[in-house]
Amino acid sequence: MSRIIRVLFLVLLALPIQARAQSGIAMRDETSRLAVAALGRICLLNLGDYNAILTAASPTGEFGFTEATPEVAAALLAGREGQVRVLRRPGLGAITLVAGRDGICTVWSEYGDATSLQRHLLSMVERGGFKGGAQLLALDARDEAGQLITEYYVMPTDWFARDLGRRFAEDGSQPLALVTSVSPPGRRPMEAMLSVSRILKK
Numbered sequence: 052m053s054r055i056i057r058v059l060f061l062v063l064l065a066l067p068i069q070a071r072a073q074s075g076i077a078m079r080d081e082t083s084r085l086a087v088a089a090l091g092r093i094c095l096l097n098l099g100d101y102n103a104i105l106t107a108a109s110p111t112g113e114f115g116f117t118e119a120t121p122e123v124a125a126a127l128l129a130g131r132e133g134q135v136r137v138l139r140r141p142g143l144g145a146i147t148l149v150a151g152r153d154g155i156c157t158v159w160s161e162y163g164d165a166t167s168l169q170r171h172l173l174s175m176v177e178r179g180g181f182k183g184g185a186q187l188l189a190l191d192a193r194d195e196a197g198q199l200i201t202e203y204y205v206m207p208t209d210w211f212a213r214d215l216g217r218r219f220a221e222d223g224s225q226p227l228a229l230v231t232s233v234s235p236p237g238r239r240p241m242e243a244m245l246s247v248s249r250i251l252k253k
Contacts, residue, residue, distance in 0.1 A: 159241040
């Protein structure tokens, strides 16, 4: 009987740990989904239109971003011209958007998961908001000093290519470079980065 009681006690002790682990996985998946959504609806949809990016990332926009402090903005811009906006959701940490005037738009996530980011990117581009307007092509995944870096091309087609074409005065089919970088938990303040660029012509 005492052995059964000990086993039951150990099982009960393990339950909260399992619950916390499942909660942590769910949190990382949700914050990854939110980061991908911000990248898509703000950076990708408005790429090449700096003012439209800032409007979409305003306090009155879909997500409710606010301006970052001057110190945070200066650190993330690293000498580039642009704006930095921050979004905080309970339990999900900070989602930070860096919009550069050079055509690079980046979303940082305080807690991000490499597998979740790739799944949500694929879902967004090929089955979600960009369905029929773009395809996602994964080019390379590599480990650099413990960070998993994956390079992609977003291949604009149909309505998205037409939108970009109007913005860039060309056919809009030029591939867009997209990079994700995910560091191990605790390695740096922001664990995941998603960056998409269309370098602007001088």
